Amino acid sequence: MTAPDSAVPAGATPPGMRGLIDPDREVALLLDIIQLTATGPEVEPLAAAVARIITEATATDVCFVHVLDDSERALTLAGATPPFDEQVGQVHLPLGLGVSGWVASHRQAVVITERKEADPRYLPIPALRGAEFTSMASIPMEIRPGGLVGVLNVHTVERREFTARDVELLRVIGRLVAGALNQARLHRRLAARERAHERFVEQVIANQEGERRRMAGDIHDGISQRLISLSYHLDAASSAVRDDPGAAAGQLVQARELLGLALDEARAAIGGLRPPILDDLGLAGGLASLARSTPQLELTVDLADHRLTEHVEIALYRIAQECLQNIVKHARADVATLRFGVFDGVARLEVADNGTGFDTAAVAPGHRVGPGGSGGSDGGYGLRSMQERAELVGGRLRIRSRPGAGTTVTVTVPLRGPDMR
Known part of the structure; x- marks a missing residue:
């Protein structure tokens, strides 16, 4: 098990070590990759084609292309050579977990020549049948300066020595592919x-x-x-x-x-x-009234008296209302916090509870989920409503949660001059 940056001097291939690809084929491979990156804006077809070209050109047995998801906290398998292409979209790996998660977190390549299971970073993923492969190289795919897009992995059944030249070649491929994949991610996010x-x-x-x-x-x-x-x-x-x-x-x-x-x-x-209390007391007063009308919870409030434009105040008020309702209905929480303030031109609303929590990766956007996390359909738009209310006023909604550890919903809305009053 080696960290490639210290294994072999760049460009050198010690006796008895077989490289990934003949130097004469490198240029052809890179040209193929460059041509491929211009084929279209879809993430999965691009990742699948990259995996196929790499395995064919480098005589490796399988290639996995993991792409950073929209939460930017986990990798999702976006492309793989058969038969693992059936797992595309099904394998999710939080940053920092497993070899790929470690590579994503540290932005460093990892080479494992044999005995992967002895590496403390290795995490078996049954669907990807890692035990069938002996050697692997895992490379971060980045766009400069330092923006992570994903992780590129190649595996071989037989023991394979990956030279420093091999790792550098994979780094170059990763950088070429990263830009196209990032554009595809942005295109998909915009379309969604x-x-x-x-x-x-x-x-x-x-x-x-x-x-x-x-x-x-x-x-x-x-x-x-x-x-x-x-x-x-x-x-x-x-x-x-x-x-x-x-x-x-x-x-x-x-x-x-x-x-x-x-x-x-x-x-x-x-x-x-329209809640009349917003006209009378403003957003801070309206949120305080919401807190007082939720006696089921021990609520701590920290509310700044900033007035915003009407449509922003209504959106934040309704999101807070939905969150508190979900805490009472689903979270099995007894303590919550409600915070609002404006910092460096950004309005920030946060609602947190000590309830049951949930797995954010397992919840579809259409589910009704706020603090507490249990799914439900008893009225309202749920999570999608809160997300879209935030987006309609130019903001962003983030949910942090895990089972047994409560939930925090944060909404941030960048303010322009007219948004303050």
Whole structure:
């Protein structure tokens, strides 16, 4: 087991050591890689083609291309030579875990000539059948300056000595491929965001229509009926005021009660559209009110009194509301924190709990997940709603969680001059 940078002087091949590729083939291989990087914007086809070309040109037995996922905390298998191509998208490796995770974290190549299981960094992945291969080289794929894109691994069944020249060749290939893979990742992220935005707009329109129907029903069945009854009582009081003052007073008492109920229902309907407390007390006051209305939790609040534009305040308020509701419903937590502030022109909202937590890699964006992490579908848009609310105001939502260790949701929104008021 060797770290390649100290194994052999660059360009030297000691006697008895067979290199990956004949020097005459290096140029042809690099040209193939360069041509391949211009073939299209899809991550998986590009990674698969890279794996195939490398194994064919270097006489290795298998090649795995692991790409940094959008969370930037784990690698995902994006390309592999058959039969392991069936595992593409199924193998996930957190940074720092296994040889590939170590390479990603330290940005250093690793060569293991034999007895991989004796290396403390080695982590068997049953789906990739590592026990069948003796030697391996694992190389970081980076874009300059220092941006990690993924990790490139080659394996051989028979014992293979990887020279310093071999490692440098793989580094060059990794750098060539990294730029194209990074562009493909950005293209996919942008396309996914556009699709999510389209779905969200469709959902918003559908829910606006549903909300209009609900409000029309509430007004018709509640406020309108009470106002009609109020009108009857006022008419009766007007008729009785001369002949039976006592009856008139009774009618007025009932009319006042109906008026109070109608006002309560009107306030509730208005609050569903925009929380009036944001107009009265601002975002900090609204968040403090949310905390007071959640007696099930021991809530610690740290709220700065910064006023933002209306649409940013509503988005952050609704995200906090969704988080607290999820803590109460799903987290089995008894302690939580709610923080809001503006730092260096960025608004930052954080909601954390000490609940059950969850595996963030195993949760699809469509699931209803906030602090506490349990999936559910009892109303609201859940995680996707919070993500899209943040994105619609130019922000970003991050979730940190693991089973048994609670959950922290953080929203950051870069502010421009008009966003502060």
